[in-house]
Amino acid sequence: MAPPQPSGLSPPPPMVQSPELGQQPVYSPPSTSTVLVVKLVCKALTAALIFISFIILVTNNTSDLIEFACTGAVKYVKFYEVSAYRYMLFIIVLALVYSLLQTAFSIFHITSQKRVHKGLAVLDFYGDLVLLYALATAAAAGFGATVDLRREISGEVLNEFFGKGNATSSMLFFASICTAVSLVLSK
Numbered sequence: 001m002a003p004p005q006p007s008g009l010s011p012p013p014p015m016v017q018s019p020e021l022g023q024q025p026v027y028s029p030p031s032t033s034t035v036l037v038v039k040l041v042c043k044a045l046t047a048a049l050i051f052i053s054f055i056i057l058v059t060n061n062t063s064d065l066i067e068f069a070c071t072g073a074v075k076y077v078k079f080y081e082v083s084a085y086r087y088m089l090f091i092i093v094l095a096l097v098y099s100l101l102q103t104a105f106s107i108f109h110i111t112s113q114k115r116v117h118k119g120l121a122v123l124d125f126y127g128d129l130v131l132l133y134a135l136a137t138a139a140a141a142g143f144g145a146t147v148d149l150r151r152e153i154s155g156e157v158l159n160e161f162f163g164k165g166n167a168t169s170s171m172l173f174f175a176s177i178c179t180a181v182s183l184v185l186s187k
Contacts, residue, residue, distance in 0.1 A: 121186070
């Protein structure tokens with residue numbers, strides 16, 4: 001007979017017998033659908049933010065000719081001429097592919113109540129960890145390059161160019177926050 005529970009206290013967490021540990025009980029956290037839905041929302045929001053940052057970055061070009069005082073060159077400024085923006089594009093493409101794939105796996109997990117493969121939980125955790133660091137470094141590189149370039153090159157025409165660079169970096173920063181939330185909820 002089980003001892004009576006004091007009133008106002010929740011019951012202890014469920015215990016599972018683990019064959020590797022013999023008869024020693026192991027804590028097994030409940031897999032609630034709420035946690036899975038929150039993870040799905042975080043992954044979908046990450047994919048959406050990354051896609052928006054992709055659109056902003058690839059359209060980041062000046063429409064007027066700019067004269068550079070240091071070289072005397074007169075040309076249009078394109079986003080790929082800034083190495084930090086090229087790094088951001090590389091991370092955006094990789095992160096978009098990964099986050100769309102993980103969103104699809106999360107939808108399958110919620111609808112079928114099982115994972116595609118048992119090793120996917122490990123991939124989910126470490127993949128989100130790598131994605132978090134990659135998005136954070138891309139956002140930092142974009143912010144840093146924009147600040148440095150704005151100090152060196154000024155002009156009304158370049159304000160829109162730098163503004164789009166900051167907008168892309170901001171989207172990547174918010175995507176890294178969503179990835180961090182998803183990482184915390186990973187099992």
